[in-house]
Amino acid sequence: MMRDIVLVGIGSGIGGICRYLISLAMSHGCNGFPWGTFTVNVAGCLMIGILWGATNRIQNISPALLLFLMVGFCGGFTTFSTFSKEGLALLQANNNMLFVLYTIGSVVLGIIAVALGYQTTSLLKN
Numbered sequence: 001m002m003r004d005i006v007l008v009g010i011g012s013g014i015g016g017i018c019r020y021l022i023s024l025a026m027s028h029g030c031n032g033f034p035w036g037t038f039t040v041n042v043a044g045c046l047m048i049g050i051l052w053g054a055t056n057r058i059q060n061i062s063p064a065l066l067l068f069l070m071v072g073f074c075g076g077f078t079t080f081s082t083f084s085k086e087g088l089a090l091l092q093a094n095n096n097m098l099f100v101l102y103t104i105g106s107v108v109l110g111i112i113a114v115a116l117g118y119q120t121t122s123l124l125k126n
Helices: 002-025 035-057 063-077 080-092 096-123
Strands: none
Touching: 002 035, 002 063, 035 063, 035 080, 063 080, 080 096
């Protein structure tokens, strides 16, 4: 268990650093569009899709490597990739209603939660 936690932690750290560097590199001349975040989300989705597909097609992939890459790196890079993978899994299982609820609920409630969190800071004094 401790080894798994360390693998996830190291992978998350590396993924977070990569996300930060990509966001820095793409922050210049973006005309207000968050290209860094957009790029990271799409790249993370591609990565987790490749890893997920490989786990279903290749027999001898180390579970520790998958934990490091999928949960650690991809999770630290962007949780949007996990969100997208889970959405696709719901569609593949023909859980269309759950897919719609999960997708709309995550996006709408996520934005509402950010707004509520932001508003709570109005209670803070300078």
